[in-house]
Amino acid sequence: IFPLCRMLAALVFALCSECRGVLISPSSPSIPDVDECRTLPGACRGDMRCVNQNGGYLCIPRSLYNQPYRPETPALPEVTYSDPSEGFPDAFRPPPPGPVEPSYPIVRSTAPCILGYTLAEDGTCSDIDECTANSHQCNPTQLCINTAGGYTCSCTEGYWLVGGQCQDIDECRYGYCQQLCANVPGSYSCSCNPGFILNPDSRTCQDVDECEDEPCSHGCFNTYGSFMCNCDEGFELASDGTSCIDLDECGFSEFLCQHRCVNTPGSFSCICPPGYYVFDDGRSCEDVNECDTGNNTCTTAQVCFNFQGGYTCLNPLQCELPYVEVSDNQCMCSAEIPACRDKPFTILYRHMDLSSGRSVPADIFQMQATTRYPGAFYIFQIKSGNDGREFYMRQTSNVSATLVLSRPIKGPKEVVLDLEMVTVNNVINFRGSSIIRLTIFVSEHPF
Secondary structure (H helix, E strand, C coil), X not given: CHHHHHHHHHHHHHHCCEEXXXXXXXXXXXXXXXXXXXXXXXXXXXXXXXXXXXXXXXXXXXXXXXXXXXCCCCCCCCCCCCCHHHCCCCCCCCCCCCCCCCCCCCCCCCCXXXXXXXXCCCCCEEECCHHHHCCCCCCCCCEEEEECCEEEEECCCCEEEECCEEEECCHHHHCCCCCEEEEECCEEEEECCCCEEECCCCCCEEECCHHHHCCCCCEEEEECCEEEEECCCCEEECCCCCCEEECCHHHCCCCCCCCEEEXXXXXXXXXCCCCEEECCCCCCEEECXXXXXXXXXXXXXXEEEEECCEEEEECCCCCCCCCEEEECCEEECCCCCHHXXXXXXXXXXXXXXXXXXXXXXXXXXXXXXXXXXXXEEEEEEEEECCCCCCEEEEEEECCEEEEEECCCCCCCEEEEEEEEEEEEECCCCEEXXXXXXXXXXXXXXXX
């Protein structure tokens, strides 16, 4: 069995020629340690120092390295092995006991606190506030923030870290405010345009309803960021944009009313001259027929004749000799009477009204023969009253003619025309005439 044990031991030494921290050689009487602190580059990082141990290494803070350490545990005995070439003994013999001086500090079971902590009176490790102790390495422009076991360097709100320095953030550049923005060191200030107020979030703006304060004298219409005033009908907005002044509608046009326009607050009214009333449209004037309404001064013996803007009372017809009355409006002179031979056979009285300044030419009256004789023809003419040549006769057929107004006549005026119709019959050698005595009442107004 012992030769078999030797073979197994040789195989173990061959397979485990090098273990972490220990170099094993079958020909070596002991297991030499490997110094990782020298063989491993950067074994410990930061403020830690590498301390080699038998079969490994430790990383401990440099501040603790120089503290004295007293080993409280017995040193490990050095293990020796017999030379395999001499064969294995029947049993492993333990090495003689004796202290061995270690090549590294021994950490006690109550180890000191790690970096960033300090030993408290109760034996626990408490965090070191480097910021309060002013043991940090933060830039003067930076803010020290204590953390568990350390600290961080940051910038206050409104600043950011650029190249190790805290620089102001221009919040206005990034649209922090909805409308107006003013950058200040470490912060910013938002404001709003006229017509807006700042919301509680201090960033966005809300429209102000100016109409709630009733800035307009009449009506108010709120708009986004402003307001508009409007006025009632018949008023216009003043230059201040809020008050309303009366609109003088009468000054717009002289044709607003047919006669005269009177301005009223917010409106206007049309008035008509005596003898007229305001029509339903509120602007034009209509004649008052005093003869129909009874609002006249004519006697029972007189005849009331209405014309535009007034009336007249016509006395009963009185025919001048040698004429005699044959009807209410006609006088006749018989041919049997010698005094009537050179006079018109009949005189027919007619009346009409005419508006002042009536446009011309205008057909205003028509004459026509009522009795026709075989072989006779008729001549129509103005015998008298046309001193201003405002009229002329236009024959429309062999038995009729029309009176034409050729020039405007301004009233009030009364014009009397004798319109003559001459009857000529060459067969019986007859010539006679009849007169229509036309009285025209020209009104004072053109309506």
